[in-house]
Amino acid sequence: MGTRASQWRGAFFLMLAALIWGTAFVAQSVGMDYIGPCTFNAVRSYIGGLVLLPLIFWNRRLQAGKPQEADPARGRKLLLGGGALCGLLLGAGSLLQQAGIQFTTAGKAGFLTALYIVIVPVLGIFLGRRPGLKVWIGVGIALVGAYLLSVTSDTAGGPAIGPGDLLVLLSAAFFSLHIIVVDRVAPQVNGVELSCVQFFVAGLLSTVLALCLEEPDFQGILAAWGPLLYTGVLSSGVGYTCQILGQRSVSPTVASLILSLESVFAAAAGWLILQEPLSPKEIVGCVLVFAAVVLAQLPAGRNKTEA
Numbered sequence: 001m002g003t004r005a006s007q008w009r010g011a012f013f014l015m016l017a018a019l020i021w022g023t024a025f026v027a028q029s030v031g032m033d034y035i036g037p038c039t040f041n042a043v044r045s046y047i048g049g050l051v052l053l054p055l056i057f058w059n060r061r062l063q064a065g066k067p068q069e070a071d072p073a074r075g076r077k078l079l080l081g082g083g084a085l086c087g088l089l090l091g092a093g094s095l096l097q098q099a100g101i102q103f104t105t106a107g108k109a110g111f112l113t114a115l116y117i118v119i120v121p122v123l124g125i126f127l128g129r130r131p132g133l134k135v136w137i138g139v140g141i142a143l144v145g146a147y148l149l150s151v152t153s154d155t156a157g158g159p160a161i162g163p164g165d166l167l168v169l170l171s172a173a174f175f176s177l178h179i180i181v182v183d184r185v186a187p188q189v190n191g192v193e194l195s196c197v198q199f200f201v202a203g204l205l206s207t208v209l210a211l212c213l214e215e216p217d218f219q220g221i222l223a224a225w226g227p228l229l230y231t232g233v234l235s236s237g238v239g240y241t242c243q244i245l246g247q248r249s250v251s252p253t254v255a256s257l258i259l260s261l262e263s264v265f266a267a268a269a270g271w272l273i274l275q276e277p278l279s280p281k282e283i284v285g286c287v288l289v290f291a292a293v294v295l296a297q298l299p300a301g302r303n304k305t306e307a
Helices: 004-022 025-031 037-063 072-101 106-113 116-126 133-150 163-188 191-213 218-223 225-246 252-259 261-272 280-297
Strands: none
Touching: 004 225, 004 252, 004 261, 025 072, 025 225, 037 072, 037 191, 037 218, 037 225, 072 106, 072 163, 072 191, 106 163, 116 133, 116 163, 116 252, 133 252, 133 280, 163 191, 163 225, 163 252, 191 225, 218 225, 225 252, 252 261, 261 280
């Protein structure tokens, strides 16, 4: 998957994505006070794509006059096809998550989304990737940590599963497929351009559903300008681009472990910004997730193939 230096660089991009996404749950929740989930995701996706256009034009000017790839038509086809598939998966995952947040707590949503920690390596087995023991141990530790960090008991004394939980759980499956597809496509195309294409496709999907299921309100969109700008520019434009750049040199299973830091950063942001206290159980959860990520980054032994 690349040199050790490129892998650490990729891990940094993925950690930055997790940091941005972890702090975005509040904005996503606040946005639901003004507009529906389909409208919210449509606008944030378009904003995410638009903020990347200047970077693409600037990069193309820098590349002008340099040797081009041998088959530009094939590269363009892969970019558009891969970007469309990434956009459909990302759009579906984001819509399900956004709809689920309306009916469940942010803590449960964070944990259920983090289940892609398990789904990604399982999918990798069917694609011929065999996670090593070290990675499976990291997956188990991160899963326990995310549970301690995110899930609290209900009034009956147990973590109930409601319709919102099921929607978020289904979104985790789509996010897992998105990670797998990005792993296949990102090393072969320009990462920023791939990210831009996926946002416009996700925005188009959300727009169609918004027109069918909701009544988009321009005044509501203006009222939600803060959450939309945060999630559009940072969570979409910067966060998912960091994911694509990071996965160019980091395997999908390790990437899912690093991205699970999203739940840790969400808890830390609540503590620092909103003065939400962390219980001892939540602190242990943070430590476990962080330890799992560090474990996954340790050098593997020879003759071991990790997904």
